[in-house]
Amino acid sequence: MYKEKLKFNSDGKFVILQVSDAQDMHIPRSGMFKMLNKFYDKINPDLIVLTGDNILGNHINDAPIGNRQNVKTKKGTLKRMKKALGYLLKPIEKRKIPFAFVYGNHDDRNCVTKKEQAEIYGTYDYCVPFNLENDKVDCDTYNVPIYSSDSDKLAYNIWMIDSAGADDNGDNCFEYVKPEAIEWYENKSKELEKENGSPVMSLMFQHIPVPQTKELFVQCDENDKLAVKGREGKFYKLDPDKASGFAFEYAETTSEDFGQLDAIRRRGDVCALVFGHDHINCFTAEIDGVNIVQTPGASFRSYGNMVSRGVRVFELDENDTSTFKTYTISYFDLYGKKFSSIMRYIMNADEYEKIKAVLVALSAVIGISLVTYICSVFHLFTRFLY
Ligand SMILES: [Fe+2]
Structure with a gap:
């Protein structure tokens, strides 16, 4: 595990690259990994955050074609999981970039628990420490401190929050931020403020959007060119008065809310709450005074489209931690629409x-x-x- 302190650079900047829903397996789609590796070299981030569905855990035991399970033992599952995670983590490790992770709703839908899976992450030298001590919250609920460029003073903070999980049979059993995680955040936030003498500004990452994200959508006619199908046969579009970006699907959110936004408002130290999970949605917005950032998925093995597949960048400035810059870069932003890039895209992308x-x-x-x-x-x- 990573033992150094994360610090702002001497120019006062700190760059985070978010990779969400990489969602690949032990036999990878090379298109996504080639894209990610190129992003790492181009952006040269100070931290990579993997925001869940890092592997397609519920299909990790499948035969190469079809959904028949051809791995029947836990040893076999672990072997495939290590291989799948290796494709994602080794290129990061090779570039000596520290990384943090949370799980999504796909990672642990198999016989390997979150804690057991975390042990695999922990074998990487550039994996920043996750939660090993507090049994009240999941191992992927923790914080990553970032220190000042010229002192040991805490300058910024990253919250990694678990929002999904599966039961022992690999079925979804809860998909929400637990009350214990919200309580932990509030207490830790107060602790950091006390130690630091003032609130420590932060970004909060989790896999699944909060239920209030649906408020960013407005009902519309089926024929509206921005219409996406919601529940009960109704159609919606991203409300341009509330959000900026695009949505090709209606928000799929956590099933319950235990007051996460209220807690964030009370503490006032989260610059933005950042989600993945909805692979083809990409926007920034504000819900009741809390900044929301939705990041599209990177996966070529799962659903996506030509404008969505890519990554998000956050640029922080030590001299003004109350704000941040963010933007996304897609596969075609990176490669351009050349014959070779289009062919590689078609040969790798799920929908083709x-x-x-x-x-x-x-x-x-x-x-x-x-x-x-x-x-x-x-x-x-x-x-x-x-
Ligand atoms: Fe997901």
């Missing part, structure tokens, strides 16, 4: 599986026809010679 199958079949037919043709020509040629 059928096209990919047709392209592979077509290539095979062309290949076989070519070999048959060459063989016939060669055969004719040898007959002519002898």
